[in-house]
Amino acid sequence: MKTTQKEKLINMIASGVNDLHNNYPHIDKLNVFPVPDGDTGTNMNLTATNGFNEIKDAELDSIGQILATFSRGLIMGARGNSGVIFSQIVKGLSQGMKNSEDLSPKEWKKGLNAATEIAYKAVMKPIEGTILTVIRETSEQANKLPDDMDVKEFWKKIVQYANQSLENTPNLLKALKDVGVVDSGGYGLVKFLEGIANYVINDKVTPRLAQLETNEGGNLTMDLMEKEFGYCTETIVLLRPEWVNKLQVNTIRDQLQLYGNTSSVVVIDDDILKVHTHALNPGQVLIFLQQYGDFQTVKVENMNLQAERQVTQKTTSNKMPKWTENSKITPKRSLANEQATIAVVASEQLKYYFENELGIDLAIDGGSMMNPSTNDFLKAIEQVDAKSVLIMPNNSNVLLTARQAEKEEHKSKVFVIPTKTIQQGMASALNFDPSASPQKNNTNLTRAIKSVTSFNISQAAKDSVVDGVTIKKDDYMGIVDGHIMMSVPSLNVIFEKCLSRYITNRTEIITVFTGQESDAKSISDLRKYLDENYDIEYEIIEGGQKIFNFLISIE
Structure with missing residues (x-):
């Protein structure tokens, strides 16, 4: 035929x-x-x-x-x-x-x-x-x-x-x-x-x-290309009838330019307005666009921070199911619980640790990209079914999405704890007190962020210069609170010359989450370094995260 x-x-x-x-x-x-x-x-x-x-x-x-x-x-x-x-x-x-x-x-x-x-x-x-x-x-x-x-x-x-x-x-x-x-x-x-x-x-x-x-x-x-900073802001607006076939692309584009935005792409297709722009103030953009209709989708991401997309996500344990957008949520909400906690994590192992060791009510496994949607948060809030919900985003790229969910949620009172790393999320979780008021927990969990230094180790995939540091392919990088401090060929040098700067006589405990790229020798070398140089309690936990060989919490 x-x-x-x-x-x-x-x-x-x-x-x-x-x-x-x-x-x-x-x-x-x-x-x-x-x-x-x-x-x-x-x-x-x-x-x-x-x-x-x-x-x-x-x-x-x-x-x-x-x-x-x-x-x-x-x-x-x-x-x-x-x-x-x-x-x-x-x-x-x-x-x-x-x-x-x-x-x-x-x-x-x-x-x-x-x-x-x-x-x-x-x-x-x-x-x-x-x-x-x-x-x-x-x-x-x-x-x-x-x-x-x-x-x-x-x-x-x-x-x-x-x-x-x-x-x-x-x-x-x-x-x-x-x-x-x-x-x-x-x-x-x-x-x-x-x-x-x-x-x-x-x-x-x-x-x-x-x-x-x-x-x-x-x-x-x-x-x-343009050395931009700020937030990648995307939205689809369902235009109100009075704007259909009347709103002009230049009206939107010119206003975005007045805001100082860059990389703006504006599309009008019948009754929808699609906008992609790089903005220092995404809230300003969204308030402007809302006058033309209702948002169908909104996505805001911090472009300066890591958001690597996970390609294959293999379940390694039936006991640790992945959070997905299709999770079954009980349709009727009675707000049976007084308070509940939600955290975003980067692997199934971290999900298990946060829920079973730290007592988080629900950990959303965002994978290495750490990029749950607003809807993911809203479904998670429904699932924990509490009058007050405290969210730990644990990544700057997720913080704005969590705050958007806070605005969209109308039954539970939501508190977004501004945690930007897994280590900060762990410190905050340990300070949660179910007997305290939500407002008190919000204060205590936020305050706990200051008590931890987030030290990460990753391996460079390409020659470059970042944060004034010259980086060679396959170098090990010492990254502190998101900033690259050192790049050298030897992992042991990172331990001895970079990690050592942040372990002081005030350090009480060190927690290490090993990544997928952490081999037995590197873990042994880190353990040996800590044993021989410090009289400090430390714990090494299988984190299972991609990108980072080690996530190290110094408190």
């Missing part, structure tokens, strides 16, 4: 989405920095997958309708700067090909031209050497090809042009050249195009792989 043009298009998109999925851990790793925190691949994969879910089982009548539905799904699920721009590239394809009756090179050229135009318009300050460059240069080269060219040869050329553009991105953007990588968003787009080409040339959809490359993380792209 002959495949229709609509079926071919859906297979092309499926192949592209799958190829992007198969490569997203590597995309995350492209912008490697000493402390990995990149999630471009993760964002593009989630964006693309959400878009494809909208078309895979839908009854759609035309090429234009398939692309428009895919585009809408991408916009609704778009995450991160590259995810939003990718959604606009597809929106351009859908507009350029809305009347197409076939998938000939002539029609794809129309789509690629519109994709370039729409994507560039969406970005407040287009930067060359990024995904924008890749789509523009690919389109420009495609325009030189004849309209009646064989479609297989056409797609071979598209892939060739896209890869040539991608390879040149470091020459256009110094931030990429300095760390020796191509643009990660551009790489993601190339993989999407390669997946499409694979179907066209071989008549086979690229399979979605179950086993992917291990993701150790990377760094963000757009903010590094």
Whole structure:
């Protein structure tokens, strides 16, 4: 049975989405920095997958309708700067090909031209050497090809042009050249195009792989280009009827610029407003946007802190189930408990420790990315069912989300303890007194943060200079309260010359959480160092966290 043009298009998109999925851990790793925190691949994969879910089982009548539905799904699920721009590239394809009756090179050229135009318009300050460059240069080269060219040869050329553009991105953007990588968003787009080409040339959809490359993380792209600081702020606003087809992109973009925001991408699609921006004051942005409608989603992340995306999450114990967004919550809330505690942790082992050793009522296993949503917090608050709930985010990247949950929760009184590390969360948890009032616990748990020094040890994945410290690949870094203090090849030197600075005659106890990369020798060396140099009580616990060899609490 002959495949229709609509079926071919859906297979092309499926192949592209799958190829992007198969490569997203590597995309995350492209912008490697000493402390990995990149999630471009993760964002593009989630964006693309959400878009494809909208078309895979839908009854759609035309090429234009398939692309428009895919585009809408991408916009609704778009995450991160590259995810939003990718959604606009597809929106351009859908507009350029809305009347197409076939998938000939002539029609794809129309789509690629519109994709370039729409994507560039969406970005407040287009930067060359990024995904924008890749789509523009690919389109420009495609325009030189004849309209009646064989479609297989056409797609071979598209892939060739896209890869040539991608390879040149470091020459256009110094931030990429300095760390020796191509643009990660551009790489993601190339993989999407390669997946499409694979179907066209071989008549086979690229399979979605179950086993992917291990993701150790990377760094963000757009903010590094411009040396930005602040919060990556994303939201979808459901526009009120009076603003539909009346609100202009420039109205939003100009106001964001007045706020001093950067990397802003603004999209209006019928009744939705999608905004991605880097802001020093995200609250200011949200208050401004709220006048146009209700928030469907809100995400705020601190760009200066680690937010590495976990790729594979294997359950190592049936006794320690992962917290998921699908956890079953009792629908009726009686507020049966007076007080309850919630903490965010970075592994299943830490979840077990916080719940069973520290007495936390519910620990949300956020994995190494430590990135639960507002909804995760609200469901956790429902589950503990208490009149007062104290939340320990244990990561700066989570703090704002927890505070958003505090605003959204209307039954329980929520107190967010501003813990920014696992070590601070442990110190706070130990000070919780169920017989004290919630207000008193809030004060005591917050005060306990000052009693602990958070000392972390991680291994560098790339040469760089951070916090004025020259870092070589595979160096061990001593990180204190988020700042890199030393980088040397020897782990023992970190113990002797860096850790020693923070252990004083006032230190009472040291707690060590070992990570996935902690081997028996390094643990033995640390134990030997502490035994021979200090008469201090210490405890070594299997933490199971990624990225950090050791999380050390000094109290």
